[in-house]
Amino acid sequence: MQQNWKATDHIVVAVSTGIDSMVLLHQLLYDETLTYRQLTCLHVHHGLREASEQEATFIQHYCEQHDIPFYMKRLDLSDVVAEGRSIQNDAREMRYQWFDTMMHQLDADGLLTAHHEDDQVETIFYRLFTGKSTRSSLGMSTIEARNGYRLYRPLLNTSKHVIRAYQQQHDVPYFEDTSNASNTYVRNDIRNRILPQIDENAQLKSQQLLKLKAWYDEAFMLMQHEVDNFIERFVTTNAHSFTVSRYAFNALTYHVKILTLDTLLHQFEDTVTISERAYA
8 A cells, every 4th residue: 555645644544344444444553654643534324234333333442442533424315215316326425525524624634445446447347338437537546636635545556355365364354245245236236247257258357447547547638738728728717707719619629629618617616517418
């Protein structure tokens, strides 16, 4: 694990009690090369499984034993379930809203999550085949600026195999989330069925998606550079509107046009997601 935060930072780790986040927490506690000013633990109680209460009690006691400040949030997902909305998406949004609140309340510098290399491959596959890759990064970043703090994913270049080996070597306690075995959710189906079937073919390697992401991110960066240059030269903005040179805009390629409009509109309202169909 590579340390990207400062030794003087107050870092906060999001722990679910699964193997990934428990290994991350264990490394932060026992790897002397990882330094920080203060370590705090956040845990979200989703209340969707019988084991949720046991997991919450376990991580609270674990943090007490290791003198780690601990905070927990109980989510009310009853409306989400009743209305048949996506539990995974809504729960994630609610988690990160609470994370944002706690990071500001604690005046912390960085939030650490335990996303790893296998999660990255899964994310790339998901975004490619759901069409969510055309106007954003193809995968996750190791460091990301978020609402006044930094989001770190220090295990993003570490495989699940390495994480399991570390857990066995150090006998790290953890809970297995049984809901991960269900293929009801699309991402679970990708993780449990589709990617393993790809890797069963000797000529196919799902890890090649990581190379695709590297190429894609570089291409996206070049497009964004072209957009920034265009806006600087051909766009006039004020507090409420912008004026674009029609001739110069029409000379842009289709995807650069889309990215230009995204960039300009997000200057006025960065919480709105605009469908590409709106530009058709």
